[in-house]
Amino acid sequence: MGRWQPGARERLEQAALDLFLEQGFTETTVPQITARAGLTTRTFFRHFADKREVLFAGEESVPERVARFMAEAPPSLGPMELISENLAPAAAEIFEGRSLDYLLRRRAAIDAEPALHERELRKFSLMSQALEQGFRARGVDELTAQLAAEVAVTTLRIAVTRWLNQHGDPGLPATIDQTLAAMRHLTNTPSA
Amino acid sequence: MGRWQPGARERLEQAALDLFLEQGFTETTVPQITARAGLTTRTFFRHFADKREVLFAGEESVPERVARFMAEAPPSLGPMELISENLAPAAAEIFEGRSLDYLLRRRAAIDAEPALHERELRKFSLMSQALEQGFRARGVDELTAQLAAEVAVTTLRIAVTRWLNQHGDPGLPATIDQTLAAMRHLTNTPSA
DNA sequence: TCAGCTATGACACGTCGTGTCATCACTATC
DNA sequence: GATAGTGATGACACGACGTGTCATAGCTGA
Numbered sequence: 001m002g003r004w005q006p007g008a009r010e011r012l013e014q015a016a017l018d019l020f021l022e023q024g025f026t027e028t029t030v031p032q033i034t035a036r037a038g039l040t041t042r043t044f045f046r047h048f049a050d051k052r053e054v055l056f057a058g059e060e061s062v063p064e065r066v067a068r069f070m071a072e073a074p075p076s077l078g079p080m081e082l083i084s085e086n087l088a089p090a091a092a093e094i095f096e097g098r099s100l101d102y103l104l105r106r107r108a109a110i111d112a113e114p115a116l117h118e119r120e121l122r123k124f125s126l127m128s129q130a131l132e133q134g135f136r137a138r139g140v141d142e143l144t145a146q147l148a149a150e151v152a153v154t155t156l157r158i159a160v161t162r163w164l165n166q167h168g169d170p171g172l173p174a175t176i177d178q179t180l181a182a183m184r185h186l187t188n189t190p191s192a
Numbered sequence: 193m194g195r196w197q198p199g200a201r202e203r204l205e206q207a208a209l210d211l212f213l214e215q216g217f218t219e220t221t222v223p224q225i226t227a228r229a230g231l232t233t234r235t236f237f238r239h240f241a242d243k244r245e246v247l248f249a250g251e252e253s254v255p256e257r258v259a260r261f262m263a264e265a266p267p268s269l270g271p272m273e274l275i276s277e278n279l280a281p282a283a284a285e286i287f288e289g290r291s292l293d294y295l296l297r298r299r300a301a302i303d304a305e306p307a308l309h310e311r312e313l314r315k316f317s318l319m320s321q322a323l324e325q326g327f328r329a330r331g332v333d334e335l336t337a338q339l340a341a342e343v344a345v346t347t348l349r350i351a352v353t354r355w356l357n358q359h360g361d362p363g364l365p366a367t368i369d370q371t372l373a374a375m376r377h378l379t380n381t382p383s384a
Numbered sequence: 385t386c387a388g389c390t391a392t393g394a395c396a397c398g399t400c401g402t403g404t405c406a407t408c409a410c411t412a413t414c
Numbered sequence: 415g416a417t418a419g420t421g422a423t424g425a426c427a428c429g430a431c432g433t434g435t436c437a438t439a440g441c442t443g444a
Contacts, residue, residue: 078381079378148378154343158342183379
């Protein structure tokens with residue numbers, strides 16, 4: 001078994017997530033994962049750069065999709081307009097094909113392990129960099145582009161967290177809208 | 193040399209930063225660092241949890257200082273007021289005792305290595321969690337507390353980056369004020 | 385049938401990080 | 415000023431991570 005069996009990557013992802021939830025990330029060794037998937041250790045590292053990456057596969061294309069998304073938007077839209085109108089559809093595209101159950105299990109594994117949490121922070125950082133580039137390509141000045149990118153990513157991240165915490169109760173678009181509204185309300189509050 | 197020589201920790205930090213800048217983080221082995229500092233490998237890991245941590249020592253106390261800071265602020269201040277008035281002094285306290293030259297060298301090392309960048313993202317994440325707790329302790333609702341904490345940390349992070357990129361040219365407080373103003377302007381822009 | 389390509393297996397190896405115990409230096413107490 | 419205690423360090427072994435390298439097995443097309 002294993003050699004030339006299709007879906008090696010998927011089998012590794014499945015086995016890894018199961019084991020991480022069963023006995024923890026640190027306690028799970030790569031040989032354990034590959035044994036369950038019917039492969040060898042060396043093959044694991046041919047599919048994934050490191051042990052954490054098995055939970056983040058297939059997300060490498062998000063930044064470039066973000067860039068394309070922004071390039072196709074009407075040039076007249078300001079940064080906040082762009083975020084308001086396109087954050088929800090972009091998020092939907094990112095999560096398409098992933099079941100809520102998988103997302104919740106994945107979330108549980110990530111929350112239990114600081115190393116995985118760090119990897120997720122990098123994912124959002126990369127997304128923010130792509131957004132910043134997109135804003136700058138639309139003529140936004142550097143500082144505003146940085147801030148707008150961070151606002152978008154932060155809003156998305158918090159909204160997704162809340163959405164998952166409620167087991168997907170209000171839809172993701174509705175949660176995003178709520179979060180964006182709260183962000184506006186917060187920053188529009190007069191200060192001092 | 194080494195045994196009972198005072199300042200082992202500082203010697204390790206110095207040697208590590210030098211080597212990271214000379215030949216890169218990955219290419220630098222822990223034995224190389226300890227050899228330059230006149231110690232053994234085992235001692236390195238008694239002072240730092242892992243190889244990255246040598247650049248982040250002494251920052252563990254930031255979250256609790258943030259919590260104290262917020263508990264002592266006048267209860268009447270809203271989240272954005274609190275950020276506006278206290279972000280700059282808090283930042284100044286964090287960076288006290290670190291020379292600009294050290295901060296720039298450290299920045300260069302971190303920017304050159306994704307693993308170090310990830311560690312820095314975790315630092316900001318911890319800071320954000322502390323801020324969120326502080327806001328909640330002041331009676332702010334959960335969503336607003338999350339957002340306010342992220343806004344504060346994002347503003348601080350971008351401001352520090354810009355400040356360092358300009359070699360500390362306008363002072364850090366001025367840069368923070370500029371960044372906060374840009375954030376207000378961005379989110380106050382009418383949308384759609 | 386054969387040649388070429390790609391994924392996998394097998395093995396060796398360097399580095400990271402930890403557990404464990406002995407040893408050395410500083411300190412306090414008498 | 416001798417001695418016991420405390421805390422940092424040295425020395426060694428070891429498991430896990432991740433990589434380099436070559437052989438091998440399966441698929442593909444002529």
